[in-house]
Amino acid sequence: MLNMDWAVFCRDTLTGDVVAGCLGEGRDITYLNWIFSAWGWTVSVSLTALLLALVAGSLIGVIRTLPDSPWLVRFGDAWVELFRNVPLLVQIFLWYHVVPALIPPMKNLSPFVLVVCALGFFTSARIAEQLRAGIQALPRGQRYAGMALGFTTPQYYRYVILPMAYRIIVPPLTSESMNIFKNSSVAFAVSIPELTQYALQVGEETSRPIEIYLAVTLLYVISALVINRIMAFVEKRAQVPGFVAAGTGAGGH
Amino acid sequence: MNLDFSIVNWNLIQGFILKGLWFSVMLTVIATLGGIFFGTILALMRLSGKRWLDAPAAFYVNGMRSIPLVMVILWFFLLVPFIIGRPIGAEYSSIITFVAFEAAYFSEIMRAGIQSIPRGQVFAGQALGMSYSQNMKLVVLPQAFRNMLPVLLTQTIILFQDTSLVYAIGAYDMLKGFDVAGKNFGRPVEAYLAAAVAYFVICYSLSWAVKRLHKKIAIIR
Numbered sequence: 001m002l003n004m005d006w007a008v009f010c011r012d013t014l015t016g017d018v019v020a021g022c023l024g025e026g027r028d029i030t031y032l033n034w035i036f037s038a039w040g041w042t043v044s045v046s047l048t049a050l051l052l053a054l055v056a057g058s059l060i061g062v063i064r065t066l067p068d069s070p071w072l073v074r075f076g077d078a079w080v081e082l083f084r085n086v087p088l089l090v091q092i093f094l095w096y097h098v099v100p101a102l103i104p105p106m107k108n109l110s111p112f113v114l115v116v117c118a119l120g121f122f123t124s125a126r127i128a129e130q131l132r133a134g135i136q137a138l139p140r141g142q143r144y145a146g147m148a149l150g151f152t153t154p155q156y157y158r159y160v161i162l163p164m165a166y167r168i169i170v171p172p173l174t175s176e177s178m179n180i181f182k183n184s185s186v187a188f189a190v191s192i193p194e195l196t197q198y199a200l201q202v203g204e205e206t207s208r209p210i211e212i213y214l215a216v217t218l219l220y221v222i223s224a225l226v227i228n229r230i231m232a233f234v235e236k237r238a239q240v241p242g243f244v245a246a247g248t249g250a251g252g253h
Numbered sequence: 254m255n256l257d258f259s260i261v262n263w264n265l266i267q268g269f270i271l272k273g274l275w276f277s278v279m280l281t282v283i284a285t286l287g288g289i290f291f292g293t294i295l296a297l298m299r300l301s302g303k304r305w306l307d308a309p310a311a312f313y314v315n316g317m318r319s320i321p322l323v324m325v326i327l328w329f330f331l332l333v334p335f336i337i338g339r340p341i342g343a344e345y346s347s348i349i350t351f352v353a354f355e356a357a358y359f360s361e362i363m364r365a366g367i368q369s370i371p372r373g374q375v376f377a378g379q380a381l382g383m384s385y386s387q388n389m390k391l392v393v394l395p396q397a398f399r400n401m402l403p404v405l406l407t408q409t410i411i412l413f414q415d416t417s418l419v420y421a422i423g424a425y426d427m428l429k430g431f432d433v434a435g436k437n438f439g440r441p442v443e444a445y446l447a448a449a450v451a452y453f454v455i456c457y458s459l460s461w462a463v464k465r466l467h468k469k470i471a472i473i474r
Contacts, residue, residue, distance in 0.1 A: 032373045085456035086449050090428060100257075101442045178319075185321035189420060196323050200421070209331050217320055217328070224319045237328035 008208040009035070009215070031202055031212075036200035045115060045194060046223075050177055052120030057127025062157060064128065065135045067143075076128065083125035088143040088186050096190040115187045123180050130172045132147050134165040155196045167238055174231035178224045185220070196220060260438045268458030270436075270451070276344065280351055280426070281413045287352035288412075289405070292359030297389070299364055310323035312358070323421050324349050330422045343424035347416075355412055362408060366401030367393060403467040410459050414452065427451065451459045 009032040010022040024030045029037075061068070062074035083091070093151040095118040100107045106114075138161060146156025199216040203209030279319040298310035304362050317325065334341050378388035398405075417428040425433075427447055435444025 063436055081457060084451070085414075085453045085460065087417040087428070087452055089417045089420060090445070090449050094449055097444050098442050161272065182319075182321040185323040186418065187324065187439065196327075196421075199324065199327060202332075203327075213324070213328055213331065217324055220321055221319050 004211050005208060006211060008206050008211050011206070014096070028180075031206065034202065035195075035198060035215060035219070038193055038195045038216075039223075041192060041194040042181065042184050042219075043189055043223065045112065045119065045192065046181045049119035049123060049184065050180050052116060053127050053176075053180065054121035056121060056124035058131060060124060060128035061131025061135070062162075064132045066153070073097045076132075080128050081127045084129075085124055088118070088122050088183055089189055091122050093189055094118070111190060111192055113189055115190060115192050119180065119183060119187070123176060123197055126176055126179075127173070130169045130176070131165060134169040135161055138164055164243075167240065170231065170235045170238065174228060174235070177227050177231060181220065181223045182250070183228060256443055256446075257440060258443055258447070260434070260443060265428045267435050269434035270427060270430040273427040274431040274451075277413065277416045277424060277427040279425055280347060280416045280419070281409065283348055284351035284355045284412055285409050288355030289363075291352065291356035292363050293394075295356060295360035296363035296367060296397035299360070300367060314357045314360055316363075318352055320351050320378075322354060322415055323418055325354050326418060329353070340356075345417065346422060347419040347424045351412070351416070355408075358408060359405070362401050362404050363397070366404075369400050370396050398406050400472065402470065403463055406463045406466070407460070410463070412455050413459070414456060417452075 007013050007018055010018045010030055012019050012024060013029055013031060019028070022030060022032050024033050051249060060076045060079050061235075063072040064080070066072055086094075090224045092115060095114045096111065099114070100109070120145065120150060142160055142164070143156065146160040184194060185196040187194050193198065195216045199209075199213055206212065295310045295314060298306040299314070301307060320328075326347065328344065330346045333346055333349055374392055374396070375388060378392040383391065414424055419426050420428060420432075423429075431443075431444045431448035431451070435441035438444075
């Protein structure tokens with residue numbers, strides 16, 4: 001078990017021969033080529049889903065805090081409960097098998113789009129919840145101050161509330177962005193050729209699962225670290241001097 | 254497309270779902286209890302102030318938390334037979350995996366809970382002449398458990414949802430039950446919809462109960 005054979009990555013995926021230089025060309029790819037392409041799928045699924053989650057999550061998070069719109073608030077609450085109480089794998093099956101069957105125009109969508117929808121909307125519920133908490137953590141006076149200045153509702157959200165709320169929720173957003181990379185692994189179940197699918201398939205094909213799993217795990221850890229550093233940079237750049245985010249102050253519960 | 258939910262009846266539930274639901278619930282309960290047990294040990298190691306205890310615990314916890322659960326499930330399914338020297342079923346492998354994985358998450362909840370206890374409590378215990386273990390057992394942990402109960406229960410609900418990922422190694426849980434039933438009757442669309450409803454009803458009622466409990470605890474404190 002401990003005699004590892006890292007040359008497995010230099011093998012051609014069709015012939016199984018070790019390729020000089022480890023990287024194949026054209027159609028003759030090695031397992032090293034393949035793992036990079038799988039990493040690319042993981043990254044593109046995750047980043048696209050993160051974008052969708054940020055847009056949908058912000059929208060839902062905002063309408064859950066609107067004053068005087070009980071129906072919008074209820075809609076937002078229902079959205080969050082719906083996407084939070086069904087396991088991600090089930091949601092992926094719903095998008096992949098059920099939605100195209102029920103809505104004929106969705107039949108032509110690629111698996112990539114369907115998985116991004118699943119992962120994005122799943123995460124949007126969590127981001128909506130965080131944004132709502134962030135907005136409600138702001139002193140109420142901020143909202144009233146905006147109103148008193150004659151801002152319309154979209155205006156005081158845009159210029160007063162959201163700039164502060166987003167800064168407050170950078171730490172939970174960081175862990176959510178890291179989660180989305182981890183959660184993208186669930187896409188293996190619908191044959192998206194991402195890292196976990198690669199681990200399953202190539203681990204079996206080469207009979208070298210330990211080396212394959214180690215490499216895949218390492219790539220996940222690297223992805224998480226990179227996201228973590230990027231978000232730390234964002235947090236630092238966006239910081240308002242003298243303002244300490246509510247969550248980080250005197251350790252509450 | 255016409256939906257036909259007549260396949261979702263008591264026979265199907267009895268034949269395919271209950272067995273899976275039982276496994277999902279059992280896995281959740283064992284992983285919660287085991288996770289709390291090992292998680293407490295990990296949390297105490299991290300808070301011990303001794304480097305040789307803190308460093309390995311931190312490595313374990315951070316390592317587990319940065320790897321996707323599906324990969325952890327695959328790793329254990331691959332490695333456990335090597336370590337114990339004989340083949341192991343997907344069900345047993347899932348149980349070991351989830352205890353080990355949840356221990357890392359529960360330990361972080363524990364650590365936050367223990368750190369939420371004011372230092373004065375610890376000092377008061379020391380002033381009364383209590384040893385470290387007495388202080389932990391009689392003063393800190395009872396209060397910490399109460400503070401973190403809602404978070405622990407929420408994590409348990411997430412854990413119940415995560416048990417569906419044993420799909421990766423083919424263990425028979427509730428989702429697998431719906432999956433198999435849908436394929437057997439040629440009605441996968443209805444089966445997946447029914448699975449979503451089942452998970453939603455269970456998780457929504459549990460989180461509603463946790464919310465109520467949270468309110469109750471908050472008033473007493």
